[in-house]
Amino acid sequence: MSSPYEKLPGWVEYVLIPLINLVVAFLVAGLVVLIVGQSPIKAASLLVQGAFGYGEGLGFTLYYATNFIFTGLAVSVAFHCGLFNIGGEGQAYVGGLGVALVCLWLDGIFPWYMTFMVAVMASALFGAAWALIPGFLQAKRGSHVVITTIMFNFIASSLMVYMLVEVIKPLGSMAPQTRTFLEGGQLPRLDWLLAIFGFDIGGAPFNLSFLVALVAAFFVWLLIWRTRLGYEIRTMGASPKAARYAGIKDARIIIITMLISGGLAGMMALNPIMGDQHRLQLDFVAGAGFVGIAVALMGRSHPVGIIPAAILFGVLYQGGAEISFEMPEISRDMITIIQGLVILFAGALENMFRPALVAFFATLRGAGNPSEVSTPGE
Helix, strand or coil: CCCCCCCCCHHHHHHHHHHHHHHHHHHHHHHHHHHCCCCHHHHHHHHHHHHHCCHHHHHHHHHHHHHHHHHHHHHHHHHHCCCCCCCHHHHHHHHHHHHHHHHHHHCCCCCHHHHHHHHHHHHHHHHHHHHHHHHHHHHHHCCCHHHHHHHHHHHHHHHHHHHHHHHCCCCCCCCCECCCCCHHHCCCECHHHHHCCCCCCCCCCCECHHHHHHHHHHHHHHHHHHCHHHHHHHHHHHCHHHHHHCCCCHHHHHHHHHHHHHHHHHHCCHHHHHHHHCCCECCCCCCHHHHHHHHHHHCCCCHHHHHHHHHHHHHHHHHHHHHHHHCCCCCHHHHHHHHHHHHHHHHHCCCCCHHHHHHHHHHHHHHHCHHHCCCCCC
8 A cells, every 4th residue: 555655756746736735725715705705706816916917016926925935945944954943033033133233334335235245144144043042952952943933933023122112213213113224225126127028016125135035045955955964954854863873963953954044034134124114123024934834835845846835925915915905895814814724735734635646646657567466366
């Protein structure tokens, strides 16, 4: 009998299963829309139209996707080591503090591209530093990384409130936010990129950090599948006992993995802070750290899958706003339910259809190789 976790062809593993899960999620979401007395077909049409039907909508879709690429990559790197880093929210928060401090320091001295290079390093270093302690506690003390990263999300939130209210808020200002960055702290938009395809992004904050996210995805692929460190990370995730037997120091790999994961999550802050708001303010992460978990699950922890999964969630965010505007009967809470269904089927129920597919492909293999079929009397 075939195991439900038997290896499947790559196109089934990384394309067909996520696609089936997605279709089922949207079918169930359509039933929810139907129950409230609205047309699922109209809602789906508005979802696609709002996300891709005009330049500004497409710009916002890709802007949201940029956040999710960073946080999805952060979660996926930890997954490969067998770690469940759900502290991306806090790591991105602290990474944003690094970005803001660099911009406040350099925006009036250097042009944006020089400030940006320092901000990239600061975001990664601050995010990595925030992931270091949970990683160290997991590696040296056995404290479960899920618990510690959750708690560090709350600590990061409180730290941000303190910093904005007591330390870096401009004198005389009541709003818990920094001053607006000068031109040297603002990223250029990528309106020219979409203009090549005839789109005018209008006021959408689609900016250079999208390209940085794509580069980060490439380097994650390079790290995980083309380097010795990546091999050690994957070995640790597949079998810690085998990794230790092979001489891989598990504490070292756990800490390094969490540093890389936290650094990627911290880089997410570049997009909203330098690319959109041009200041540091509360709640700029807006749940992207948690969405990154679903993105990593749906993308099978592979950059090639994470990018389209991130764009899908960008569609849900931007297209969902269009639905709630054009169909007031479908509230933002309903849109959250739809997003939750996608997360449910992509994450918790990701293997629901796998046993049937394993059996189907085992049958195909048996039919294609008659010598494997037993004969009576054997």
